[in-house]
Amino acid sequence: MARLMICLLLIAAAAVQGRHEKYEGHQLYYVAGSPADITALEASLDIISMTPSSRSDSGKLEALVRLAPEEKQQWLKYFDDNKMSYTKFADNLADILRQEDQDIMKSRARASRNGRDMSWDTYYRHAEINDYIDKIGEEYPELVTVINAGLSYEGRQIKYLRISTTRFENLRKPVIVIDAAVHAREWVTPPVALYIINQLVVDIVDRRLTEEIDWVIIPLVNPDGYEYSMDEDRMWRKTRSRAHANSNACPGVDGNRNFDHYWGTSPASANPCSIIYEGPSAFSEPEIRVVRDAVLRQLDRTALYISLHSFGNMFLYAWGHNGTLPSNGLFLHLVGVRMAMAIDELALDTAPPYVVGNAAAILYFTTGTSRDWTRAVGIPLTYTLELPGYEYGFLVPPTYVEQIVTETWAGIATGAHLVLELL
Numbered sequence: 001m002a003r004l005m006i007c008l009l010l011i012a013a014a015a016v017q018g019r020h021e022k023y024e025g026h027q028l029y030y031v032a033g034s035p036a037d038i039t040a041l042e043a044s045l046d047i048i049s050m051t052p053s054s055r056s057d058s059g060k061l062e063a064l065v066r067l068a069p070e071e072k073q074q075w076l077k078y079f080d081d082n083k084m085s086y087t088k089f090a091d092n093l094a095d096i097l098r099q100e101d102q103d104i105m106k107s108r109a110r111a112s113r114n115g116r117d118m119s120w121d122t123y124y125r126h127a128e129i130n131d132y133i134d135k136i137g138e139e140y141p142e143l144v145t146v147i148n149a150g151l152s153y154e155g156r157q158i159k160y161l162r163i164s165t166t167r168f169e170n171l172r173k174p175v176i177v178i179d180a181a182v183h184a185r186e187w188v189t190p191p192v193a194l195y196i197i198n199q200l201v202v203d204i205v206d207r208r209l210t211e212e213i214d215w216v217i218i219p220l221v222n223p224d225g226y227e228y229s230m231d232e233d234r235m236w237r238k239t240r241s242r243a244h245a246n247s248n249a250c251p252g253v254d255g256n257r258n259f260d261h262y263w264g265t266s267p268a269s270a271n272p273c274s275i276i277y278e279g280p281s282a283f284s285e286p287e288i289r290v291v292r293d294a295v296l297r298q299l300d301r302t303a304l305y306i307s308l309h310s311f312g313n314m315f316l317y318a319w320g321h322n323g324t325l326p327s328n329g330l331f332l333h334l335v336g337v338r339m340a341m342a343i344d345e346l347a348l349d350t351a352p353p354y355v356v357g358n359a360a361a362i363l364y365f366t367t368g369t370s371r372d373w374t375r376a377v378g379i380p381l382t383y384t385l386e387l388p389g390y391e392y393g394f395l396v397p398p399t400y401v402e403q404i405v406t407e408t409w410a411g412i413a414t415g416a417h418l419v420l421e422l423l
């Protein structure tokens, strides 16, 4: 028996080992450069994050990039030749990923001892999240309707919740729409969406927010990519579709480039092998059509849309495709700042304060994003919210989940109150 156990453990360990082998020796570097410099990298490198440079040289961006051992020398020379400064951040990505596996295994063991429905200190599989959504629907039928919105490319059910004390029949109420995990590897985003559901429906921490607002919450937009990032490739960001040219070599589409707003106008997003590939057509991805249809259903009274991403401590607003401000730019900024302040008040000392601004001014030009599309179809307040990554990036250890969900809820609640006061 003991021998069998050891055997099983070894097999499990080998499986874990093998999964991250492809990142053995991959190093992570912070690279600083002009927006044009950084954008030029995007077609050929895995850009893990992008933030305004923390150093004084304003106007520069800092990207966290992954360099494979065989390409490292060539890229460092490229950075030197182009006068882009860089510093090494991590020596071996595979080691970091193995450590993350252990942290998550421990957190799962803790959570199951805990015995509650959802623990805010671990990550869950797509099936578990769907079960939880169904359970909320069964327990709170007066308040919650679960929508089976359609299947992902690989056939997984995408579910979302409509939360309303008046069954979405009071047409004077504003609506808030929130989505999460459009990008597969940003694991901390579904817990934030689920926690918002918990605060509104289970704990009812602020009754006014459900009595006077209707909510639409999509906790896991991209289940195929999410599961793939758990089982096969931790760095996976896109969907898993294979409906485009060269999709055998390069499956998947960047969901946050697939919306129909200036879609197809950015050369960097046209290459199927790019991490920011926009897809063969706007709304080509079934997962993104779920978001589109959930948004359009009560568009005329939707006041606020937030897409949860990880990471970088930022509220980004339109227009990301040309860098100008929408007509209500000042209002967008003001509400963003108030949400950011509410989060910063609860944030860890080690977290940088939130940055609020136009997506293109703060970062760089992007097309086909949900933030720009939702603004263009008429929602007044729309944001990409980049959650904190601390020093881990989107590999946020499960012990930080509770901090992130709690502080982010404070920001969302502030935004909801502003919707009631100002709109």
Ligand SMILES: *[C@@H]1O[C@H](CO)[C@@H](O)[C@H](O)[C@H]1NC(C)=O
Pocket: 319, 322, 323, 324
């Ligand atoms: C920027 O894009 C917005 C929305 O697509 C448009 O209304 C505006 O005219 C554009 N501004 C410029 C300077 O092109």
